[in-house]
Amino acid sequence: MLSRRELLFAASAASLAPALAHARGLVADATYLSVVNAALDEAKKNGASYADVRIHRRREEDVGVRDDHVERVSDSERFGVGVRALVNGAWGFSATPLVDVKAVQKASQTACAIARANASVSTRKVELAANPAHVDVWQTPLIKDPFKIPVADKAALLLEVSERLRKVKGVSFCTAGISTRLEWKLFASTDGALIEQTITRIGPDYEATAVHASNGEYATRGWDGQGMQAGWEHLEDSHFLDDAERVGEQAVEKVNAAPIEAGKRDLILDPTNLWLTIHESVGHPTELDRALGYEANFAGTSFATPDTLGTMYASPIVTLYADKTTPGGLATVGYDDDGVRTQKWNLVEKGKFVGYQTTREQAAWINEKASRGCSYAADHASVPFQRMPNVSLAPGEKDLSTADLIKATDDGVYITGTGSWSIDHQRYNFQFTGQMFFEVKKGRITRTLRDVGYQSNSPTFWKSCDLLGGPSTWRIGSAFDDGKGEPVQSNPVSHGCPSARFKGVSVINTRGGK
């Protein structure tokens, strides 16, 4: 690949497009190249030892139905430029929605002025880990661009789901929606990086509510399907329509289910439930900025401090890994917002805590020479910082099915789907519910339960994992809007996992409160 310096040497800013096209086989808008070059030149002129610029477009389309009618059709777009500059070892950032040379020059000046003001009161100097200056292009592999599927077709599909849900006797209400999101960004840095990425994500969902005819109880059952980085084919290949009748029936089953009796039980967690527990009890604790106190005011800190590296985080059958290259994962990209090529690495290996999520700024904090590529900014107006990659649980070596796990359990609860979630600010004490809860006795599902929550402490919980489903049970679960930072930024992220069993977990009755 050509470095950006080589490109600059060969051509003026205005004529970069052909050279860039040569480098990656695509043609970029020459206007944008002049904008990013103007931003970087202005930052250098204003004393920046390093600067980067992102032209970032976000588009979101949302179609939703409620019962028998379409409730909303909306389309949202945000576009602009963010400039980040390092002056005298301190950061400054400025953003504008105006994508032109004059506006970005002003943004660069502002970013440098802010950095200078901050440097005057700082003792710590920011140092960035070395990183190759990539010139590249990356995009979501997809077959059908979901933005090109007509809104009317999306609405018709949702109305059909709704009709199937409402056909189930006892279903009183339902909602369904399809959210489609696009990120396009052009990143350039004074190191010579120039990277264009296009990321497409799609999030279908629906839920049915059953209201008991006489006792005033009600329950909602959401579809277990997941958002994915993919095209419309993800929805076509899912069981979006086929699952509707079962979801409706389970809403009714749930409202009539027996309340659980609190106590210690073995839990068999379906991937549709376990992914969120991984997110909260492994994904967030292994963020290095949290562990060192940089997020103490809002998101909190972490029990997984650097001095615990090498100690047991989980049982020896557990390996948890970070992977920004997982096919379909919402956090998957070619390069992060520091321009670092993405990768896969272990966080917990055979139960032992071995790794953190890092950015270029953070690598040196734990004596690592290179970033793990976890920098992300939600939009052009957001400061990039460390965000969670896809964090996943490796399947068991033996290809056990979920039915095998149930068969091997004497007294337990099998939980599917996500409901309520909560975890403390150092990621010890957590409490989760789910969508459906099934009592397991002597290797068989005996009845449906309701009002079930499980409460544990992250290390205790992971050390209680004694049985893993095999590769055939491994599924991805996704969160479109994981919040962190101040101002809060939203990060899309996925977690893959097999079914898994956890021994002797404290189960509560959510209505009883204990």
Added chain:
Amino acid sequence: MAAPSAEAKAILALVKKADAKAEALVNVQNTHRANTRFARNEITTSAEIDDSRVSLTVQLGLRSATANTNQKSPAALQALVERTVAMAKLSPELPEAMPVLGAQKLGAGLTLSEDALGTLDAASRAKGIAAALSHSKDELMTAGVLEIEHGTVNRVSSAGLDVSVAYTEAGFSVTSRTKDGTGSGWNSIHTRRKAELDFEKVGRIAAEKARASAKPKALEPGRYTVVLEPAAAATLCQYVVGSLDRRAVDEGRSCFVGKLGQRIANERITFTSDTKTNPMLPFDGEGTVLAPRTWVDKGVLKEFFVSRFWARKQNTTATGSYDGFEVLPGDATREQLLSGIKRGVLITRFWYSNFIDAKTLGVTALTRDGTFLIEDGVVTSPIKNFRMNNSVLAALEKVDAVGNTIETPQSAVWRVPALRTHEFLLASTSDAV
């Protein structure tokens, strides 16, 4: 900042040019945002951002679509109009779409904007943060954020709506932790006035709490009398107003089914929304001017939110959508809130709250950044944090003292006093500090 009414009206004109039969609602928001973050006693990042949001809803009979952009060039606005009109034409009919509102009359409200606050530069922000950090010295590690937003909001419609307002809001919050990792304290303020943005005070309270909360002892989980400082009280009260939707009640899926006119909280509890006393925006997203409301009056549930669609369906009056609330103060000083408590818990704030049972307004959350044992009416020692699982309604029913001062720890328009309540379930301990 001037209200961008001319921008919004120009978009309306473009809509009419694209389709003379179209009705439209245009929302334009222009903002300048600034923030400075700090951690480990130093500034980490700082940003200044100019931004806009243009939202256009086009209606063609029952066909309706909404599109948003932050681009305001003539070409971008023309594209927005063309895209929205095209989407509306392709959209299925939306039975819940309501006609755009006509002219609304804004009453005299509070001034919500202050240039002196809205234009604080990076050096001034750093100076304020330095004042807060002056309390950390060597034994504390302090983190926090200062966020300032200065902007204008304008809504116009093809039916004659034209309302606008300028606003400023600053939020400053600080968490101090002892370097041995056993103590943590927090404080925060949100305001629209520079004079109220007391950096030093926020930093001092966070530091004092951090020192006082160090080396906590474990207290057995169980039901306790608790004093909820305003931030903790606000978390619980938000679940009440978040559940006041008349439609959910009418559809049988609300904790408030059959409760209108009934006691849902102790008589000391009154929830209001009033633009004369609360610096909230005077109109909602559709342009409905927000009349004063008393949602809960001396413990009795008086009103629900009613959307325009639901009001038409149920032949009643729409209320508009509110985001500013006040729980009226009582007469208890801090000492009076604590007095008489044989053995109880003082809670600074909650973290990661979530529903566990919508039917009973059951909520879970964790305490953090200053949890203390109260013995014989006095705060005696720091204790470990807890997970609480409680029905918010049950907790409000058992309130027997309300603080005499209002604070704004989460938002300038969420105004809450401290509350004392009983038999509050602290379900399990948390090792988090």
